[in-house]
Amino acid sequence: MELNLDRRQFIVGGSVIAAGAVMAGMTGCSSSNGSGSSAASSAATEEVAAPEKLVFAWEPGASEGKYENMRDLMAESISEGAGVPCETMTTTDYNVCIESVNSGKAHYASLGAKEYVELHKKNPKVEVAWVLSDGEGELNPVSYHSQVLVLEDNSEQYKQADGSYKLTKEQLEGQNYSWVELSSTSGFVIPSISMAKEFGIENPDDLGESGKFFDTVYFGGSHANAMLNVLIGDAGFCSVDDTGLAAYYNVIEGENGELGALYEVKAGLEAPFDEYEGTKLRVVTTYPVPAVPFVVNTEFVPADMNEAVIEYMGSEAVYNNPELFKDPSDKDTVTKYKQTTGKVRFIPAPDSYYDDFRKMIGEE
Missing domain, CATH: 3.40.190.10 (Periplasmic binding protein-like II)
Structure with missing residues (x-):
């Protein structure tokens, strides 16, 4: 029951x-x-x-x-x-x-x-x-990862000379970003704190408010819906986990949760994800999570x-x-x-x- x-x-x-x-x-x-x-x-x-x-x-x-x-x-x-x-x-x-x-x-x-x-x-x-x-x-001490995903079609600009991927403050500031929710460890807490330290932002919570660092901030309420905001084009980036969300994609390059991994949205998903079957997403940043x-x-x-x-x-x-x-x-x-x-x-x-x-x- x-x-x-x-x-x-x-x-x-x-x-x-x-x-x-x-x-x-x-x-x-x-x-x-x-x-x-x-x-x-x-x-x-x-x-x-x-x-x-x-x-x-x-x-x-x-x-x-x-x-x-x-x-x-x-x-x-x-x-x-x-x-x-x-x-x-x-x-x-x-x-x-x-x-x-x-x-x-x-x-x-x-x-x-x-x-x-x-x-x-x-x-x-x-x-x-x-x-x-x-x-x-x-x-x-590391159980899974928080990963930042972008559409593969947009990922080339974040690729480094050595073939790895990296996001800079200049590339993120003023963009639209999709989080899971403020309380999500991998969908907001760890990535926002890590980004704030790296970019010299005093208050990580500013990353969760539209108009502070990002132009528009979306909260999906789930890892899947945070990714959906990227798939539909409302956000250019999302922070999601590499565990539960893995049910929505196949890994076609690299290892799940690792920097540079390439994913493809699975077939047979329920609406609205079925509309994005085969869409590719790239991991451009990753953070360890307990x-x-x-x-x-x-x-x-x-x-x-x-x-x-x-x-x-x-x-x-x-x-x-x-x-x-x-x-x-x-x-x-x-x-x-x-x-x-x-x-x-x-x-x-x-x-x-x-x-x-x-x-x-x-x-x-």
Whole structure:
């Protein structure tokens, strides 16, 4: 069973400022798992009643209909570990997902790194449960990438003498830019901070307002819609991830997420993306991003139950399930996770994993 909440059904504190032609309730994110975690130990000092069922809240990007089987499999796995049913909650607004786990309406949630860091500061009971490992099954400081895409037809001007690609302040200033949303780690936070440092811009938030640095700023509300703004010609550039968005393109040159990679919009996508089948996009800038956290509210989940969930989520039964961790050559299964080495899995992560990221965004 799935619940579906949007902003009108769930009042939250704070709102995402968005400007642009396309606004949809989606934002990409990844996930992970393991056996034992800092989240489990911190709740040990208090008696927490075991819930009769768990609720897992998904951020908008993973709430799309095409991910239903993935969500169901994740809920089944959590239920197997916890020993109680797990219900899925889909959302159309990132703030709803955040406030759901903050309030205990949801016990677990998939959040971005920025959302987790800010929420944990506000509510220390919300902690990391698991993240997605690297190809060796280990915790890696770089989990995926934020990439800047342009239409291939426009990319030659950003090509350097050595064959690499680079964007300059002069090339970007006064242009139209497409972000995901202000709270998106890879779709705004990391690229805006990085650009501001490189270009000598005092306030990274200026990059999110039309008329400050860029002429017109668009917020797609999802990684796919941020890219759509480039495809339809409203924006010349977009900042998007290389994980969830990879379901929309084939890599025809280079490696996914790497500088200079060339993508082609896939066939068989739903409208309006079907109109752009075969359109090519080039990666002209890329930034590393830490693993996306799956979080738990330890005020509502007993430590022993959380430990059991984390242990099961890191088990072979989960990472060897081809419907959840699919083979990269599988073009039909829709999931956010790929089994590239036989070792990729969900693993526990301490809160300190995000300390460098905290420093980067000024949330120490």
